[in-house]
Amino acid sequence: MRSIVYYLREFFRPEWVRKFFFAKTAPLVAPSYFKDYPSLTGKECTQCLTCMMICPAPGAIAVLHKKGGWEPEIYPGHCIRCGLCVEACPEGVLSSGRILDVTSRDRTAFSSWYRLQVDDTLCMRCGNCCVSCPVNREVDPQLAGTGTSASDEVIMRIEGGRVTILHEEKCTGCKTCENNCPNRAIRVARMVEGIQGEEEAEA
Amino acid sequence: MSILQEIKNAVRSRSIHVAYVDVGSCNGCDIEVLACLAPRYDIEQYGIYVHNNPREADVLLVIGSVTPQWVDKLRDIWEKIPEPKAAVAIGNCPISGCVYARRGTLTTPPVENYIPIAAQVPGCPPRPTEILSAILSVAPLIYKDYEEKHR
């Protein structure tokens, strides 16, 4: 009999009952360094679209024109919180977790350029790419028709019956050439490289 | 309100049974759902139990961007869950298709097209705390006074 009483007393210890019926710890909250959806820092956006170009998730970020000017908007449900847009933005418009602190401490940044590639087995030397390129047009207004050019300053021209790329670094990545190529022979690729400790990285 | 309903409310607030199904994702969200079971987050202390049996479940966690093979099976699973029930979309995949929402991929998001979704937890993957608080906040909306509301 006594053992049963002891047993029941042990079983209904208020502390134990409370622990059984109520949660022991409040739900954890995200720590301050959590890399959440990027938020705006209030700095001015220049609509360079670097953030949209580096974003790996479809439909995650759009730079929209709002009342106060351009402003990037992040879409939860699309954004994977990788933080690349925060790191890539040259103006520091976006912020997430401690990414900005780390990039300014380590002086890291992204540098990017465009790479042009012509598949000679697909290209039929029509010259559309050289003619349609807006940079070419500015450099050599005479450039027309066959895509040959007397100027050495154009991005690319038809030379000896094939497309020769002269100044890849002038390409702005507009992809006009790609859109005007009848054979999908020319490809514009954006190359990104992480850099550290260089002058550009301070921006 | 009847006493029976009061009792049901009290019991249901401490007894939420969860089943989860991955209909085609990278498994990142599955791992976060499993992390909820770990001592660090300890989902059971809030009265949430993971059984992974739709016949016992109250809440279905849907993960993934729905591959064509899952379309009919997902509906089957949903129909097996007894009323009252709710489906929660975990991660970006069931909302938008996430990184799979590209031309040429064999996915057909969003999951809303196939079963009704009560809540969405965006993230790739969402934190276990976000999953936990979503379940905790959607459960009372669905189960509180269920019989009174649906008489």
Ligand code: SF4
């Ligand atoms: S955090 Fe990553 S996924 Fe989200 S908008 Fe920025 S770049 Fe895109």
Ligand code: SF4
């Ligand atoms: S948010 Fe930054 S990277 Fe994006 S458009 Fe504005 S200035 Fe450029």
Ligand code: SF4
């Ligand atoms: S992407 Fe634009 S700027 Fe670059 S080569 Fe093509 S047309 Fe010219």
Ligand code: SF4
């Ligand atoms: S437009 Fe295309 S097919 Fe024509 S020259 Fe340029 S790369 Fe070749």
